[in-house]
Amino acid sequence: MNVDLIFENFPDLSDKQKDQFTRLLPLYEEWNSQINVISRKDMDSFYERHVLHSMAIAKTIQFKPKTRILDVGTGGGFPGIPLAILFPQVEFVLVDSIGKKIKVVNEVAEALGLENVTGIHGRAEKVKPGFDFVVSRAVTRMSPFYNWIKRHFNPKSFNDLKNGILYLKGGDLKEELAEFPKAKLQPIQAYFEGEFFETKFVVYIPVG
Numbered sequence: 001m002n003v004d005l006i007f008e009n010f011p012d013l014s015d016k017q018k019d020q021f022t023r024l025l026p027l028y029e030e031w032n033s034q035i036n037v038i039s040r041k042d043m044d045s046f047y048e049r050h051v052l053h054s055m056a057i058a059k060t061i062q063f064k065p066k067t068r069i070l071d072v073g074t075g076g077g078f079p080g081i082p083l084a085i086l087f088p089q090v091e092f093v094l095v096d097s098i099g100k101k102i103k104v105v106n107e108v109a110e111a112l113g114l115e116n117v118t119g120i121h122g123r124a125e126k127v128k129p130g131f132d133f134v135v136s137r138a139v140t141r142m143s144p145f146y147n148w149i150k151r152h153f154n155p156k157s158f159n160d161l162k163n164g165i166l167y168l169k170g171g172d173l174k175e176e177l178a179e180f181p182k183a184k185l186q187p188i189q190a191y192f193e194g195e196f197f198e199t200k201f202v203v204y205i206p207v208g
C-alpha cells in the first residue's frame, strides 16, 4: 500500500502536495524509530489507516481559506497533518497532552514546510478559543469530548457546514451519540474502498 492510494482518491493534488504526501512515510518511519507515535504493525498500511482515513474529513467538507481548525489529541499528527497538506490556506492547531508527540508533529510540519500548522503541548480544554471546526480521531467518547471543547468555537460560520465537530469514529455509535440529536454520520465507505473503512464514519456535530 503506497502513496498512489492518496493520488487515486485525490486526483487534483499539486506537485508540491504530492511531494509532501510522498515524504510523509519516510518521515514517520524515521520518527517512529525514536518515539512511538504510530503502532509499528500499522506502518505497513500507513497510507490507508492513517493518511487516507484522516482525509475522509475532506470528502465531507471542503474547508474555505482562513478557516481555523483545532485537532484535539492529535498524537503524531492525525488527522491534522494530512488535512494541513490538503488545505494549505487553512490554519491548523494540533494539540496533545504528551509533549514528545507534539515534538514529532512540529518536526514533521517543519520538514514538509507546513506553515499552516502549530503544534501545542497541553490539554485541549485549556486551548485559547476561536476555532471554526474541531477535528479528532480516537481520543475519547463524545460526551466528555464535547465538554472539553464546546466553548472553543467562533460564533459565525463562513463554510458550507455550520461550525462544529468532525470526528473519525468506528463501530456502533447509537448509544454514544444518543445525547447528540444533531449528529450526522457519514460512512467512510461511501468515499473509499477497503475493509478498513467498512465500519467507520465521519461524525459531524454542529456546535453553538
Ligand SMILES: C[S@@+](CC[C@H](N)C(=O)[O-])C[C@H]1O[C@@H](n2cnc3c(N)ncnc32)[C@H](O)[C@@H]1O
Pocket (backbone or CB within 6 Å): 072, 073, 074, 075, 076, 077, 078, 079, 095, 096, 097, 098, 101, 122, 123, 124, 125, 136, 137, 138, 139, 148
Ligand atoms: C489514541 S491517541 C490518538 C492520536 C491521533 N488522534 C491518532 O488518531 O493517531 C489519543 C491521544 O489523545 C491525547 N489526549 C487525550 N486526552 C487529551 C486532552 N484532554 N487534551 C489533549 N490531548 C489529549 C493523548 O495524549 C493521545 O496522544
